[in-house]
Amino acid sequence: MARHAQEQEELAGLSIEAEDGLCVVRPRGDWTVEQIGRFDRPLRKLARDEDAASIVIDVSALDRLDTAGAYLLGRTLGPGRELEESRVRGEHRTARRLIEETREAFQDCPSTHEARRGPVAVFASIGQALESFVLDAVDTFDFFGRTVATAGRTLVQPWRLRWTATVSVMETAGVNALPIVAVLAFFIGAVVAYMGADLLQTFGVSVFTVELVGVAVLREFGVLITAIMLAGRSDSAFTASIGSMKMQQEIDAMRVLGLDPFEVLVLPRVIACVLMAPLLTFAAMLSGLFGGMVVSWGVLDISPNFFIDRLQSSISWEHFFVGISKAPVFGMIIAVIGCHQGMKVGGDVESLGERTTASVVHAIFAVIVVDALFAMLYLELGI
């Protein structure tokens, strides 16, 4: 209870007196868990300074006593489980019994391991992080391989594919993401147009804003915005849902029932993402171009008619195909990483959070790395 300090003084007290070569500890009042905090230090000091065998407790002035108070008194009497009659004096309803019981129940538990510190520990944790990153990457490839194998089997036996699950994921991960992807792409297109307008106007070639917006949105931003949205939105959802199924032993239940979790959980999500990513990318491209067009119209007085005309004449289809060709790959990467991290969730809530974070970070990382690889590839191919 939230009593004032002054009141607390009156509720519990302690005096220590020397009598006939013995050290008599006299607790007074309520020795309950709320009160005993301040007696810890004096009693610890007493137990350290005096011979344990010479300490005697007089419980006659005690009022209420709980296990915490009894423990503190019992500890003062020194280690060991047995308690001699003479060590506890005075009459109290429960004190002797409680002290005996707490002495019996108490056990020395190992102390918590302190984390290592210092420069060595820093290097160690860097090394551990790197190792786990490499292992995780290898593991993801392993997972990817199993997904492909499952997909191959499903190709031969198409009736095994879970159509309902696939379509349902297509809706939640694809259709429901459409508004946010479109809005984001619109703003990115608008920003690119602004930057371009500002920069190109100084050279007097502001009309090239159309090319800038076209190439940037079609080649890169449309698909990247889609991939990042998918990673943030669907990938985390995959990890969380599969992870909580793992925690509830649902995955184990599937296995013993003869259901392949890859077939039931992973494949529908991968297929849905591979199919929906290009569609979302297409929407993102349209929306991004529209954003660029609106800004060009407002800032540069480039009319929509002219914008579209110039877009058609100066931007080749290649840019569109470069962009859209990356989408299914990104979709697959995202789905595979999300499902993989979900499967790696352990038994506790902590790991669910950890894995969800890891899943989003890994997915975005992988998407950007693969995007860079694509850029190099297409450069070499001259597209």
Added chain:
Amino acid sequence: MSAEPIIEVKGLRSQFGTHVVHEDLDMTVRRGEVHGIVGGSGSGKSVLVNTILGLRKPDAGEIYFDGQAMSEMSARDRAVLERRWGVLFQGSALFSSLSVRENIMAPLREHIDMPVSLMAEIADLKLGMSGLGPEAATKMPSELSGGMKKRVGIARALALDPDVLFLDEPTAGLDPVGASKFDEMINELRETLGLTVIMITHDVDSLYAICDRISVIAEKKVIVTAPIEELVEFDHPWVQDYFAGPRGRAARSG
């Protein structure tokens, strides 16, 4: 044991949508007793306890603690009250990011002003009282078996030396030896600390061993509250099935 009531439930109604779980339910728990609550699966035992604990708002009716209506209490009074009770949830509900010792220390840290070293010692003491070995102290909840989690949950519920202990199926998942040890522990605590215990249980042995009075929930209300000797004679089909079934008979003769 005094006949003075510590918790009174009056006219409680709980419902989920159109599904009514309790209708005009009354129950009285006396100070210092071990009060068992039994009932079929889905009869709303846990809902009743959660409502008493204030985790669920009653749809009608009132709960009195020490004669005070809980719905009229100020937040401050409630906080004071919450420190007087310990709760063991059905799934143990340990904090998964804390080690066992830190779990037991959590209520102490939150409410009590005392040196951390003493807190740790008290946590170890409670761990010993709940019957777990010293090696468990530094483990994480995910490394424990179901029965061990339950014991840690009990240790945490006892951390503040509460006046009232709520136990939701405390012996479920414990082996018979552990379960009877647990019964002993509850008996011991009640005698030495004057603890009031409200326990939901399906363990007929526990009902015989430690419960002073037992409330039976059926037909959306408490149909009877009585000591077990009277309860077995009570004329209600569910009660008869429960205590006259093979398990009930075995416990009775044992």
